[in-house]
């Protein structure tokens with residue numbers, strides 16, 4: 068693999084863009100400087116601070132909730148067509164500002180520019196999809212079985228919602244929550260991740276330009292997520308919590324939400340199995356593996372975590388992926404031809420080193436990579452590791468980085484048992500040419516999503532979400548808007 072120098076200073080274009088990104092808290096339609104020490108946002112490719120922004124206090128958080136509550140009735144009463152048209156304008160504006168959003172994500176999160184562009188497309192689709200869904204919120208109507216009355220089932224916005232997003236997809240995780248909430252008629256407080264808050268601030272500006280009224284969307288970056296979130300979640304005026312992040316934090320938020328019996332949606336961790344059968348099209352499997360493993364530098368909850376490969380093709384599969392991995396170019400995501408950017412921070416780099424060391428101690432072999440290169444930024448070499456033994460951390464932990472770990476199986480039952488031996492159940496990938504076997508695997512692998520002969524399943528029109536400890540609820544698809552609606556049944560006697 069080629070490692071590209073990452074000591075570049077900001078270009079004029081980058082500085083000009085960063086200067087246009089708001090640096091305040093967005094509360095009740097106004098930008099506020101905040102009173103606490105600012106958050107320093109770093110470029111993970113260089114470790115340098117690229118912007119300082121306001122840091123919400125618990126009081127700021129409560130004022131953001133006040134603003135969302137104050138705007139709730141008017142937004143709920145706004146015609147669905149008007150809500151939809153605002154979201155559609157937001158979609159159009161995002162296309163116009165595509166290059167800015169892509170570059171901003173690369174700067175604060177590190178993903179290669181081509182992938183950041185892909186995220187603008189993916190993230191934008193939630194705006195378009197839910198602009199269309201806003202006018203299709205339907206109900207049911209019918210006679211009761213006794214014939215004594217009419218039953219009417221309708222849907223109402225659930226109410227003020229608190230949306231907590233992670234750092235790995237700064238735009239798409241925001242639009243995947245904000246778009247259905249707004250389409251349903253809910254106002255929101257958004258708490259982006261401290262590591263990548265700039266995209267959400269820039270997006271709040273875009274929503275204002277698209278016509279979103281004051282108080283409907285509020286954004287509160289903070290360095291103290293827990294102390295800012297707790298009082299918001301404890302406030303009885305809040306009606307919904309939607310979270311994307313790690314399972315431990317999700318568990319803690321569910322416990323807090325239990326106090327007020329709050330509606331919740333949880334998109335938590337994954338530990339995706341990637342099963343390759345002996346009859347698979349190996350070229351397709353390798354292509355799928357590169358996408359499922361190295362997209363976003365492996366930092367996706369849908370990333371393939373455990374490559375479970377039939378023993379008769381494991382060596383060949385490993386040889387082919389290793390050749391592909393060695394052709395990757397590591398560097399700052401803004402540079403031409405870069406396919407692997409930095410990890411998000413130094414803790415992530417240390418975690419990759421520890422995972423590799425644990426696996427090697429237990430008998431695994433590194434075919435390529437395995438180290439953090441010298442120099443600036445939070446880089447880790449894309450790595451292929453084989454003969455991963457049961458009990459290795461690589462099989463248990465969500466890797467969240469560019470390590471492709473291969474273990475083998477001999478029978479279909481063994482593959483299913485290995486795939487399901489995790490508390491997670493977000494997504495699974497299966498490669499086989501045998502359709503009946505593919506169908507059996509779809510039935511037997513315990514996940515919310517499956518890819519059959521593909522390494523990428525995400526789509527705004529599909530219900531994204533997991534089973535087991537991967538979460539509750541679905542984002543996107545016809546299902547996505549239901550997370551922000553409550554069902555009301557009315558009986559009208561004949």
Ligand code: ADP
Pocket residue numbers: 231232233234235258259260261292293296297311312313314316317319320
């Ligand atoms: P990740 O591993 O992706 O950083 P986290 O679960 O730590 O996952 O973070 C996801 C989001 O949850 C971030 O916005 C983070 O600030 C927020 N977060 C972390 N801990 C808490 C908490 N105790 N309460 C509320 N939000 C939190």
